[in-house]
Amino acid sequence: MKQLDPQVQKPAIKAFVFDAYGTLLDVHSTVSRSLDDLGDAAPAVSETWRTKQLEYSWLRSLMGKHADFWQVTADALTYALRCHDMEDQARHDRLMNLYRELLAYSDALETLEFLKEKQHTTLVLSNGSQGMLGEALTFAGLDKYLDAALSIDKIGIYKPSPNVYRLVLDYMSRQHKTCRAEEILFVSANAWDVAGANSFGFRVAWINRFNHPAEVLPGGPDLTIKSLSELIPLG
Numbered sequence: 001m002k003q004l005d006p007q008v009q010k011p012a013i014k015a016f017v018f019d020a021y022g023t024l025l026d027v028h029s030t031v032s033r034s035l036d037d038l039g040d041a042a043p044a045v046s047e048t049w050r051t052k053q054l055e056y057s058w059l060r061s062l063m064g065k066h067a068d069f070w071q072v073t074a075d076a077l078t079y080a081l082r083c084h085d086m087e088d089q090a091r092h093d094r095l096m097n098l099y100r101e102l103l104a105y106s107d108a109l110e111t112l113e114f115l116k117e118k119q120h121t122t123l124v125l126s127n128g129s130q131g132m133l134g135e136a137l138t139f140a141g142l143d144k145y146l147d148a149a150l151s152i153d154k155i156g157i158y159k160p161s162p163n164v165y166r167l168v169l170d171y172m173s174r175q176h177k178t179c180r181a182e183e184i185l186f187v188s189a190n191a192w193d194v195a196g197a198n199s200f201g202f203r204v205a206w207i208n209r210f211n212h213p214a215e216v217l218p219g220g221p222d223l224t225i226k227s228l229s230e231l232i233p234l235g
Helices: 035-063 069-083 089-099 106-117 130-139 162-174 191-200 228-234
Strands: 015-018 121-126 148-151 184-188 203-207 223-225
Touching: 015 162, 035 069, 069 089, 069 130, 106 121, 106 228, 121 130, 121 162, 130 148, 148 162, 162 184, 162 191, 184 191, 184 228, 191 203, 223 228
Parallel strands: 015 121, 015 184, 121 148, 184 203, 203 223
Antiparallel strands: none
């Protein structure tokens, strides 16, 4: 775990804010439950699906052609199945239904439970539409340890737009917990999201489960961890 620099005085953390997809929820768990159908192509289909899901969110934001994340996810799956010559409507529908039931990473539950026991504010900030986000967090059993799940639905633009990260400060203000950006610890497994959140002014923990290199972008993590449970000492 890369530690926060003890020589740099930082204000106390007022909220722990988590990305959902890829951070708390395993986006590849859908395809892992479809091995009988997808066979050896399953890992490649899953990687293409995730890549296109992210690319389509960014491209729609740049083009000013917003669609909610459920539609973006469906479009990305259409491309992924077509790319791997596995396009079939029944298969598409089955995989989309499984996306409502993503499995949580094993370290997510214990970490959120601990933070709530310590009475910290815990939030999700996600590109996911409010409906799909609610379903996924409830299925995974994480909802009861979260104060709120914040979606980009109302502003119609995706991370890493600064307008998305501002939703956290707006929420805290509405709850009479007004704080500065540097009093938020944002946690994400997505290095591009880390860059966006840090550029906005959040302190950021990057959960780098798979030993990826850092992105060459403005903004980076204040600390790098391998497991969400490494946040527990900060609570």
